Amino acid sequence: MRRFKRIELTMILLSGLWLMGCGPTSKKEQPLNVLMISIDDLNDWVGVLGTYPNVKTPNIDRLANEGILFTNAHCQAPICGPSRASLLSGLRPSTTGIYGQIKDQNLRKGSTLMESVLFLPEYFKNNGYKTIGVGKIFHNHAPEGNFEVSGGRIAGFGPRPEKRIKWNKEGTSTDWGAYPQEDSLMSDYNYAQWTKKQLEQKHDRPFFMAVGFIRPHVPWHAPKKWFDLYNPDKITLPSYLPNDFDDLPEISKKVAYKAMMPTTDWAIESGEWKNIIHAYLACVSFVDFQVGIVLDALQNSIYKNNTIVVLWSDHGYELGEKGSFGKQTLWSESTRVPLIFKLPGGKEKMKIHQAVELLDIYPTLLDLTGLDANPANEGETLAPLFTKPNNLSAVAITTYGKNNHSMVNNHYRYILYEDGSEELYDLQIDPGERNNLSQSLALDPVKKSMAIHLPRINAEWKTESNHTINEYFLKTSKQSKKKRK
Ligand SMILES: [Ca+2]
Ligand SMILES: [Ca+2]
Numbered sequence: 001m002r003r004f005k006r007i008e009l010t011m012i013l014l015s016g017l018w019l020m021g022c023g024p025t026s027k028k029e030q031p032l033n034v035l036m037i038s039i040d041d042l043n044d045w046v047g048v049l050g051t052y053p054n055v056k057t058p059n060i061d062r063l064a065n066e067g068i069l070f071t072n073a074h075c076q077a078p079i080c081g082p083s084r085a086s087l088l089s090g091l092r093p094s095t096t097g098i099y100g101q102i103k104d105q106n107l108r109k110g111s112t113l114m115e116s117v118l119f120l121p122e123y124f125k126n127n128g129y130k131t132i133g134v135g136k137i138f139h140n141h142a143p144e145g146n147f148e149v150s151g152g153r154i155a156g157f158g159p160r161p162e163k164r165i166k167w168n169k170e171g172t173s174t175d176w177g178a179y180p181q182e183d184s185l186m187s188d189y190n191y192a193q194w195t196k197k198q199l200e201q202k203h204d205r206p207f208f209m210a211v212g213f214i215r216p217h218v219p220w221h222a223p224k225k226w227f228d229l230y231n232p233d234k235i236t237l238p239s240y241l242p243n244d245f246d247d248l249p250e251i252s253k254k255v256a257y258k259a260m261m262p263t264t265d266w267a268i269e270s271g272e273w274k275n276i277i278h279a280y281l282a283c284v285s286f287v288d289f290q291v292g293i294v295l296d297a298l299q300n301s302i303y304k305n306n307t308i309v310v311l312w313s314d315h316g317y318e319l320g321e322k323g324s325f326g327k328q329t330l331w332s333e334s335t336r337v338p339l340i341f342k343l344p345g346g347k348e349k350m351k352i353h354q355a356v357e358l359l360d361i362y363p364t365l366l367d368l369t370g371l372d373a374n375p376a377n378e379g380e381t382l383a384p385l386f387t388k389p390n391n392l393s394a395v396a397i398t399t400y401g402k403n404n405h406s407m408v409n410n411h412y413r414y415i416l417y418e419d420g421s422e423e424l425y426d427l428q429i430d431p432g433e434r435n436n437l438s439q440s441l442a443l444d445p446v447k448k449s450m451a452i453h454l455p456r457i458n459a460e461w462k463t464e465s466n467h468t469i470n471e472y473f474l475k476t477s478k479q480s481k482k483k484r485k
Contacts, residue, residue: 031206032344032369033307034124035199035298038210039287040080040136040217041327042313044336046284054236056229056285059292060338063311065349067342068386072355074396074408075315078327078334080217081139082465083314083358088138089117090362090377093399097459100473104140106464114462118374120362121146124208127371132198135191135212147210151194154187157214161221166272172260173217174325176272176279178224183286186222188213192290196297206369211294215287216317220279222286227278229285235274238321239432240264245323247436249421254472255400256322256329264320273320280319308368309342312358321432328470330406330415330423331433335398341382343368354390355409356382357397395453401473403458407450414438414450422447 045052048064049071076086077093081101086093089107093099096114098107108114119138121131125148133142134151141153157173165177183189195211215222242265245253267273291311298304318326318333327334337358359379366373367381392410399405403418413433415423422438424447437443466473 031306033206033303034129034208034365034369035294035303035307035309036137036208036210036365037291037294037309037311038084038135038137038212039291039311039313039338040212040214041315041317042216042284042287042338043316043319043333044338045281046288046338049338052236052238054230054234055281057288059288059295060311060340063291063295063309063342064338064340066346067309067340068348069351070339070341070356070382071351071353072396072408072410073312073337073339073358074335074355074398075313075337075358076398078315078329078398078400080136080314084138085465087312087314087358087361088119088121089114090120090359090374090379091117092359092378092397092455092457094403094405094455094458095378097402097462098465099399099401099461100465102139102462102465104138104143107138107143109464111462117376119143119146120365121208121210123362123366123371123374124369128205130203130205130207131209132203132207133210133212134194135187135210136214137210137212141212149198151191153212154190156187157217157219158187159185159221160219164219165221166275167262169260173219174261175219175221176276177221178227178282179221181223183223183289186215186286188215188287188290192293195294199294199297199301199303202302213287213290216280216283220276220283222279222282226282226286226289230278230281232274232278235277235281237273237277238319240320240323241432241434244434248423249417249419251404251417251419251421251472252330252415252423255404255417255470256324257471258324258326258328259471261324261326264323264325267320267325276325277319280317304345306344308344308365309340310361310365311338311340312361313337314358328400330398330400330404332408332413332427332431335396335406335408341368348386350386352382352385352390353410354385354392354394355396356385356394393449395450397453397455399455401476402461405454407453409450412446412450414447416451416454 045055046057047061075083077083082098085098125131131147132149133147161179164175167175316334363377363381367383406415413425423436424438425433
């Protein structure tokens with residue numbers, strides 16, 4: 001069985017190589033296209049991952065069941081801009097200094113390193129691919145020149161009601177409730193329809209096509225029919241431990257503090273916790289439906305047998321488990337993401353439990369399409385995992401701010417902060433990361449074995465990348481800005 005899979009994979013790789021002029025040419029061999037679907041702020045609450053019991057994601061589940069589901073995939077930064085900059089540049093945040101939000105036009109500004117980077121769509125473009133994109137791919141849409149055919153990014157995170165429905169804090173779009181009336185008024189609906197039209201067209205070259213959906217990013221607004229999928233009486237709340245922070249170092253609490261977001265205590269007192277969960281689930285099911293439109297369009301197209309599909313979310317999301325709502329922490333709720341590949345025809349079907357990184361997507365896509373590896377990539381191709389046993393001690397790293405790293409394998413999470421403070425969790429007995437074991441001398445060897453993987457470079461904050469809603473980093477980045485002056 002394994003041998004058979006290896007042969008199939010080799011054939012796929014060879015077909016790519018032939019096309020790129022690296023092997024014998026054959027008119028019968030078709031080039032492999034890439035369809036990349038990204039989702040904004042989708043945590044691990046998708047049906048196939050089994051984290052949250054009642055969520056309805058039939059389309060993402062279908063893709064996972066027809067393809068390769070990574071059950072232990074993690075973002076490199078727990079916030080949109082830096083996570084996407086890392087994935088699309090192939091470089092860690094600690095290498096580029098992009099730790100905070102950054103505008104697309106500033107990605108390269110003032111950095112010799114970033115000037116030399118070929119972003120993932122550019123790499124395909126330089127190798128003869130037609131690049132096509134719509135929606136939120138990078139933090140905004142995409143830097144100039146990445147997409148030959150661009151559908152742009154429509155209406156930010158809107159549409160917006162005249163007045164906020166539930167939450168009115170400045171500096172965040174956070175709000176929840178049924179709005180607007182029709183799917184067709186939602187940006188993601190338009191992104192899905194635009195992508196469908198692209199898949200219905202005849203393209204003269206192999207394509208790299210990307211669609212970036214923005215829900216379930218706040219505001220948690222979606223038409224009422226998506227709320228109606230869930231019975232409010234049956235919505236379960238995630239676990240919460242009011243004294244969970246008692247065993248945390250001070251810096252960890254500062255990093256987790258989000259001034260603009262509801263706290264779990266507030267959500268409990270106001271009775272809004274269930275409503276927030278309900279709205280998040282509605283947005284997840286809404287965006288799942290849009291994913292289905294794109295997958296169906298591919299299935300009905302001439303590209304169904306020669307297109308690789310990859311689906312990812314840029315980071316996770318906390319929904320009250322750790323005292324608040326939001327991302328921007330170094331715990332599982334913020335770092336774990338759905339990651340699914342589907343090879344042409346869906347011939348490889350499996351679940352891979354090894355810890356992997358979104359950084360690995362870039363080299364994996366080059367490997368699967370038979371393009372030359374990009375030596376600048378810091379991630380590793382995941383393609384060998386389709387035929388080899390998993391390495392359960394492999395480590396995935398998430399970085400937030402300079403020199404704060406969270407490392408996770410299939411047994412432990414170890415967090416090491418800039419001031420030397422630590423957290424350590426035994427995920428096999430404590431998947432909720434409640435009991436900080438970092439003071440246990442018996443576990444020193446575990447910490448040491450994970451610390452080997454720490455990035456060797458801890459770049460200074462890139463000047464243009466200092467906007468975050470986290471007060472701790474807002475303060476420190478302002479200080480470092482002053483120092484620079
Ligand atoms: Ca995001
Ligand atoms: Ca705790």
